[in-house]
Amino acid sequence: MTTNATTPTLAPPARIGKAAVGALGLLALSTGALESVVSPTIPLLERELDMSQSEGALLSIVLLITGALVTPLAGKFGDRYGGKRVLILLMAVVSAGGTVSALAPNLPVLLLGQVLQGAMVGALPLSFIVVRKHLPAGESKVAIGVVSGLFVGGGMVGMLSAGPVAEQLSRHWMFALPTMAVVATTLLVHRLMPADPPGRTGGAGIDWPGLLLLSGMLVTLMLVLALAPEAASQPLVLAALVLVLAAFVTGWVRVERRAASPMIDLRMLARPAIWKACVLTFVICLGTAMAVYLVPQLLDERGDGYGFGASATEIGLFLLPGAVAATLAGPLGGMGDRRFGSRAVVTTGVVTMAVSLAVLAAVHTEVWHLVVGKALIALANGLCVTAMMTSTATAVDRDDTGIATSLILVSRVLGYAVGGQLGGALLTAATPSGSDVAAESAYVTGFVIAGVVTTLALFVTRTMRKGVTA
Template sequence: MTGTNAPTGLAGSAGSTESPAPPVRIGRAAVGALGTLAVATGALESVVTPTLPLLQRELAMSPSEGALLSVALLVTGALVTPVAGRFGDRYGGKRVLIRLMAVVCAGGLVSALATGLPVLLLGQVLQGAMVGALPLSFILVRKHLPEGESKVAIGVVSGLFVGGGMAGTLSAGPVAEGLSRHWMFALPTLAVIGATLLVNRLMPNDPPARPDDAGVDWPGLVLLSGTLVTLMLALALAADLASSQPLVLGALLVITAACATGWAAVERRAASPMVDLRMLARPVVWKSCVLTFVLCVGTAVPVHLVPQLFAVPSDAYGFGAGATRIGFFLLPGAVVASLAGPISGLGARRFGPRAVVTAGTAIMAAGLFGLAAVHSEVWHLVLGKAMIALANGLIVTAMVTSTATTVDRGDTGIATSLVLVTRVIGYAVGVQISGAILTAGTPPGSDVPAESAFVTGFALAAVVTALSLLVTRTMSKGAEE
C-alpha cells in the first residue's frame, strides 16, 4: 500500500531551490494520543463478535444475517485502507486521519442508535473506515520520528490496538447485558471522539507529499466493492433463496461475476491499479494468495461458530452462555493471537516461512478436527479456538513475510496488498458459509440449529485447511536474502 512507503521528508514548494524543511519532531504526548486512538478503535472494532448471539436474538436475525453483520466492517476496511494510504501521502496523514475518524464516529453513533439490522449494517459499514487508521498513524510516525524511534512507536501503537481489541471483547458483554446493546457501541465511540480530538490537538500538521499524478483507481474501487457486496449478499441469503427465489440468487451471482470480470479488466489497464493483478502471475504471489484465502476460510468458520455454540441453551447441547461469559471464553484466543505474530517472525527467520506455514496449518487442522469431534465442554471450545488463533497468526505473518521478501523491493507494497485483500475475502467467505450452514441446519419454528450443523462446519473447514498442505509443499523453504 502506498501508506507504507510514505516519504520521511516534506516536499518543497513548486520551483523552490531550497531543500525541504525537516519534519516537526513529535514527543511522547503525540504518540500517546495515537496510542489512545488505537485502543479506542480496537475496542469499537471488537464488540460485535462476543455479542453476536445477543444481537441476533434482540434484532431477530438469522445466523446468515448475523454473519453478514460480522463481516461488514472488515469488507469496508479492505476497500478503504489502500485509498486512505494514498490520500495520506497526497494530502497529509493527519488531515486524512481526522476526516476518516469523523466517519468512524458517525458509524459508531449510527450503530448505537440502530433499532434494526439495516441501520446497524450501515453503522458497521461506516465504522469500517477505522481499518485505515493504523496505516495513517504509521505514516505520521514515520514522518515525524527518526527510523529507530518510529519502529518503536509503530510497535507501541500496534500493540495498543490489540490491547483495545481485548478490552472490547471483555467489556462488550457486561455493557450490553448491564446497560444495553446501544451503550455497547456508544461508549467506545465516545472514546474514539475524545481520542480524535486529542490527536488533532497534539499531532502537528504534515504538509502533503508530491502529488500522485496517477490518481486513485476509482473504477477499480467501485467494481471491487460491487463484487464483495453482492458476493456477501449471495452467501448470506443462499439458504433462504435457494428454494424460494432461485432467480434472485442467480441474479446476485451473475452480478457478482460481472463485477469481478469488470474489475479484473479495469485493474489490468489502470495506470495505478488499486490491486495489481499482474503480480498474480508470479508463483510466490499466487501461491501465497491461494493459501491465505483457504486458511482464512478455515479460520473464519470457528470465529463465527464458536460464539454461537457457546450461546446454544444448556438444555439442548450448548452452554447457555450470555455475552459476558462468551467474551471471557474468547479472551484466551485473543491473547494467543497477539503473541503469534512475534513467534511467527522468529520462526520464519530461523526455519523459513514454509516451515512456519506448515506447522500453523497442521495446528489449525488439528484444532478444527478436534472441535468437530469433541465440543461438549467449555474447555474443548476454548482450547480449539486458541489453537486456531495461534495458527492463524503464525500463518498470516509468515505469508506476508514470505511474499515481502521474495519479490523486488519496489513490488513489496503491491504483493502484500494482494495477500491482505485475499485475507479479507477469505475471512468474509468463511463467515458467510458458516452462517448459511447454521441457517440451513435450523429446524422450522426453532431458533436453535441442529448440532450436526456445527459438526459440518468444523469438519468442512478442517478438510479444506488440511488440503492446503498440498500447496505449502511447493513453497520455497526460506526467504531470499
C-alpha cells in the same frame, strides 16, 4: 546524455521510539474494539431496533464491505501523500462513524455509522507505512507484529465487553466508549509520531469504475452466501445472483487491467510473493472465521447430548483465553518471522490450526475442549496473518508498502466474511423447521470443512521462500 530534471534529495525520516509505536498499538487496540462490538450484540440490536434477521445480517457485514473498499485506497493515498497524514484523516472519519452509531435512533442511521466506521480497516496499512518509513526492516517486523496483534486483541476486547456494556448501560455506550478511546489515541499518535515524507506524487485520479464494480462484487457475494441455505426454495434468485456476481468479477478485472491508476494493482498481485500471501491469508481466515462463528454457537447450544447452554457472560469468559492468544500472536509472529523466516512461521500456524479443527470435530463434549481449541486457532491465525503482513510489507519497495499490505487485508476481510457466512449457512441448513437447535452434525461438518480448507494452505507454504532476515 542530459537529464531534464533534478530529483531533490529528501532527508531521511526521523527514527521513532517505543512511545510512538506504543501509540500506534493503542490506536489499533481501540479501533479493533470498535470494529467488533456489533457481532456479539446482533440479537440485542434486532430487539431494540425492531430489525428483521435479514437486516441484522446486513448490519453485520456492512463494515467488512466498506473496509474492503477503503483499504486499498487508504494504502495508495498513504504511499502517495504520507502515512501519518492520511491515517489522522481516516481516524477522523472513523470517530465520526462511531459517534453516529452511538447516537443512532434507528437502523438507517446505525448503518450510516457502520459505513463510516468501515474506514478503520484502512488504518492498518497506513500504520505499516509509517513504521516502515521510520524503522529498519528487522525492527519494523516486530513493530508491525505488535500493531497487528493489538488490533486483533482489541477485536476480542470489544467482543467480550459489548454485551455487558449494552446490558448494564445501553447499546449507545458500547459504541461511545471505544469511540472515545479512538479519539484519544488518535491525538496521541498525532503528538508522538513524526510526519513521514510522501512517496509518489502526481499520477491519475481515483479509480471510481473499479471502486463501484468491487462494491457490487462484494455485496453480491454476501447475498449469494446468505441465500445459499435457501437455494431449494429460491433457485432462480440464487442463479441470477451468481450470474450477476460473475459479471461484476469479469468487469472489475477488465477495468483494473486497463486503468491508469487501478484501485487494486493486479500487476502487483501477479508477483508470486504477493499472490501466495493473499491466497494463504484468505484460506487461513476462512477456516478461522468458521471456528470463530461455530464455537460460541456450540457453547450456547442446548441440544440433546451436545452444547452447554452458556450465558453471554459465560461465553465471554470462555473466549478470553483466545483473546489473550490472539493478542500475543502478533508480536510472536513478528519475532518468529525475523528469527526463523515467514515460511516456518506460517507452516507452524497452518499445522496448529488444522490439527485443532480436526480435534474439535472429533471431541467437543467438555467446555475446555472448545476453550483450548479456540485459543490454539486464534494463536495460529495471528501467527500466520502477522507473518504474511510482515513478509509482504518488507518484500516490496517502501513506496509500495501500503498497496501490498492492503491486498493482504482485503484477503483477510473476504476470508472472514466468506467463512462466517458458510458457518451460518451450515447451521441454518441443519436446523429443522420450527426448531432453534441445529444438529450436532452441522458443527462436526463445519469443523471438518474448516480443517480441510486450512490444510490446503500447506500446498502453498511449501513453495514459499524461507524469508529469514540476516
